[in-house]
Amino acid sequence: MVNVLLFGRLAEICGQNNFVFEAKDTDAxxxxxxTDFPEMKQFSFALAVNQIMxxxxxxxxxxxxxxxxxxxxxx
Amino acid sequence: MDGYFRRQIQLxxxxxxxxxxxxxxxxxxxxxxxxxCAVLQTLAACGIGYITVVDxxxxxxxxxxxQTLFTTAEVGKNKAExxxxxxxxxxxxxxxxxxxxxxxxxxxxxxxxxxDILIDCTDNLPVRYLMDDAARVYKKTWVHxxxxxxxxxxxLFRPYLGYSYRxxxxxxxxxxxxxxxxxxxxxxxxxxxAGTLQANLVLNALLGLDNVDGKLFHMDTQSGxxxxxxxxxxxxxxxxxxxxxLQYNYEAFCQNFNQ
Numbered sequence: 275m276v277n278v279l280l281f282g283r284l285a286e287i288c289g290q291n292n293f294v295f296e297a298k299d300t301d302a303x304x305x306x307x308x309t310d311f312p313e314m315k316q317f318s319f320a321l322a323v324n325q326i327m328x329x330x331x332x333x334x335x336x337x338x339x340x341x342x343x344x345x346x347x348x349x
Numbered sequence: 350m351d352g353y354f355r356r357q358i359q360l361x362x363x364x365x366x367x368x369x370x371x372x373x374x375x376x377x378x379x380x381x382x383x384x385x386c387a388v389l390q391t392l393a394a395c396g397i398g399y400i401t402v403v404d405x406x407x408x409x410x411x412x413x414x415x416q417t418l419f420t421t422a423e424v425g426k427n428k429a430e431x432x433x434x435x436x437x438x439x440x441x442x443x444x445x446x447x448x449x450x451x452x453x454x455x456x457x458x459x460x461x462x463x464x465d466i467l468i469d470c471t472d473n474l475p476v477r478y479l480m481d482d483a484a485r486v487y488k489k490t491w492v493h494x495x496x497x498x499x500x501x502x503x504x505l506f507r508p509y510l511g512y513s514y515r516x517x518x519x520x521x522x523x524x525x526x527x528x529x530x531x532x533x534x535x536x537x538x539x540x541x542x543a544g545t546l547q548a549n550l551v552l553n554a555l556l557g558l559d560n561v562d563g564k565l566f567h568m569d570t571q572s573g574x575x576x577x578x579x580x581x582x583x584x585x586x587x588x589x590x591x592x593x594x595l596q597y598n599y600e601a602f603c604q605n606f607n608q
Contacts (some may be wrong), residue, residue, distance in 0.1 A: 282497035322578045347473075
């Protein structure tokens with residue numbers, strides 16, 4: 275199981291800011307969220323595994339934390 | 350300064366030399382809204398010597414709950430000029446240069462060479478990418494904060510060292526799916542908090558006391574929970590010269606959000 279953190283509008287769309295589910299890699303995390311919450315497809319975000327930003331698909335192990343951080347714009 | 354800054358000078362990390370450094374620093378603040386009001390007042394009070402503040406917008410009645418430099422009498426007046434009036438009356442050690450204009454590449458090319466640090470207090474994505482690129486070209490630090498309802502992000506960027514906004518968000522988001530204060534609403538304390546965090550980073554950066562390269566900070570102001578995202582420095586294949594900045598179409602870039 276991996277721990278998924280969602281921030282800002284992403285948490286609003288998904289109705290919660292934290293999920294725990296099975297995923298073998300970060301693509302699987304994004305695919306699952308986009309399937310369950312299709313509005314997610316409209317958003318861009320940075321992805322981090324264990325608080326370190328990644329730029330490509332990354333394998334996950336038990337207990338990893340994946341964060342989806344969208345850019346904010348209010349000022 | 351007759352003891353005005355005594356409590357700052359008492360800090361061994363600052364001292365007389367540090368305070369003198371702040372008093373001789375020139376900062377460029379883009380935007381005098383919710384973030385800008387907090388940034389401007391904190392920086393002026395702490396002894397920044399020179400502030401250029403850029404804003405094309407006018408004060409509106411529904412700004413006043415969070416844009417605390419302005420009064421009801423200033424509704425309809427330019428924000429940069431109104432902020433400058435407030436600050437110069439209250440903080441005579443600080444020279445304020447208000448600019449009633451849109452911050453564009455031409456202004457970046459004119460203002461950046463003499464600025465020590467840039468501060469993004471806008472809610473505007475094209476300006477954010479312009480600032481990132483201009484800071485790379487002129488080897489400047491820029492300080493960022495933005496808000497989504499009760500949540501904040503803030504950090505500073507040094508794009509010339511590979512720590513850039515473009516690294517975090519190479520593809521601009523779809524503006525239709527970005528939260529904005531004018532559509533979502535905003536609790537007045539949140540931009541005040543974000544702007545104060547920005548000003549704190551500015552002061553630390555000017556004093557050489559910051560240690561935040563490669564980090565983006567996030568705070569949920571309702572739960573108090575913080576999150577730090579770390580990222581690696583990476584060279585960005587982007588604009589390198591003032592001429593390239595002037596030719597780049599930031600509005601068009603930010604419309605090109607399809608992934």
